[in-house]
Amino acid sequence: MLTYTVGSSKQRQKVSTMEVEEKIQNLWQELRDLSLGNPPKVDHLRTPPTPLQFLRDYVNPNKPCLISAATHHWPALSLWPSTSYLWDTLSSTPVSLHLTPTGRADSLTPHPTSPSSLCFASAHVQTLPFEQALDRVLESDSKQVSYLQEQNDCFRAEYGALSRDCEEDIPWASEALGCRPEAVNLWIGNHFSETSFHKDHYENLYAVVTGEKHFLLLPPTDFHRMYVREYPAARYQYHQDTGEFTLELEDPIRVVPWSSVDPYPLHEEIQREFDKFPLYFDGPKPFEVTVKAGEMLYLPSMWFHHVRQSPDNSGLTIAINYCNNDSSSF
């Protein structure tokens, strides 16, 4: 057994690796309790907080909250569940469609040339007229998944025709943070698409318009449990003629730090994943938060989140998120 010598010359003592590990575990737990409160929970608010409450009780302590009656006044809530409304309003507007064979873009997948290791795969991105793109989303299946999204402020850049259906910003959040959103993104997909565990460096307000989003959330203090490792970046290429995908490494090689944890491993891989990532699977469970139509999740910066979704009757999940930098910290 390895031993370490710790402490000042007067207190020097030998401690085993097990003792060191136990001390580290306790430190992690204390840090978690301090940051989350005990018992840890995600607050559920009936109505939006005041700007002061939002800043003081959620943004400053970096705590998520779910708000029920967040967007009930948006026309989008009644309009967007109708695909014909979307078709009529956007018609042939060019939009960005993300294509993958698995529904998992920006996620880990076997390396194209050495399949025993993993790479970080991004979607094939295609610009299409909205009608065609929406058809492709609705036709997604287990071999080809289309997701209407583009995280670079796509709602304002591509979906201007829908802007009057919701708000340009979330007023109580803009007032609290002292700035308007840096990016507003629209997400039109369904249960075939899944977002792997990652964290963003901005304050995120995530409003579901139709369908449901299922979040797993873990605080920044759990970083050590996420097994963030560096993976080579690759991108799917979709071949129209064959309807097949290839996966191509970026050239020159670029590495992306990403969480190695898949919280929902396939049945046959469960034991292997449990053995590889014990700090995740044996530790505290992530918060499970379902965001329904009309609800909004405040997802603080640096929180790890994993997202799955359920469609509405028309087969779609539509959400919009507002990204803010917290200028009040500077």
Place this chain on the structure above:
Amino acid sequence: MLTYTVGSSKQRQKVSTMEVEEKIQNLWQELRDLSLGNPPKVDHLRTPPTPLQFLRDYVNPNKPCLISAATHHWPALSLWPSTSYLWDTLSSTPVSLHLTPTGRADSLTPHPTSPSSLCFASAHVQTLPFEQALDRVLESDSKQVSYLQEQNDCFRAEYGALSRDCEEDIPWASEALGCRPEAVNLWIGNHFSETSFHKDHYENLYAVVTGEKHFLLLPPTDFHRMYVREYPAARYQYHQDTGEFTLELEDPIRVVPWSSVDPYPLHEEIQREFDKFPLYFDGPKPFEVTVKAGEMLYLPSMWFHHVRQSPDNSGLTIAINYCNNDSSSF
């Protein structure tokens, strides 16, 4: 000239100590600009901020502000400038009086047994009936200085009879910070007392009731310019019979980290002090803020502050300060 080797193996290069020093200077300057804005200034508000403005625009970015009409509704403003009101109201209430031969308590002074070095000297603290204690403050001279103060929540602990003359807390600050003050302190002194450069770990709201306080302020980013060093702690002993002070080292020895900088050195010591502390004297000037009767200074945690004071017509400077921990950060 000393040289260092920096960078990765590919970029390895020799740089001189002067180049390293220049890079560090630039880094300090950038950090300062980022934290203070450019040009750096202390905001001057006519009326108190809303709780949201206070939290978002001052507490979160750790920026001081001076508020003009902060306490105009306090009876204290008209009552406390009258020494007869104070005498009548407090009469023989026991209070803590701080005595020094110099007016500089909690400050550096020559070491009692090796005068070429310095020690950190605290005041002689005496409990006296208020009438006598106030007389002693008014009789302060350049050989014996009395200051009515005790930083351990003395306003609530010793001056309850004055509590109705001002507020128990500053409502907009308590609402912003999500907590009531941990300590409220009263300070009754005059121009003979001076507070040396130091920083506190709490949010500080400093209201002047009569007379004026003259603050020098430097942000936490200027720590390296304050020459914080460790000094042995000592305490003045006042000998009633001779009217003399002795300075006695604490036993066992205790060291106190304290700023070595006196911003107003005696004329004959100016050159020596300039030579010893070039980063302070050659660098950006501290903010100079005078707080008048009825005004309030928000002094953010970790800001270095040095305080001098001017008395009112009755020969006193009276101030009250509210110490808050910023619970919103947890």
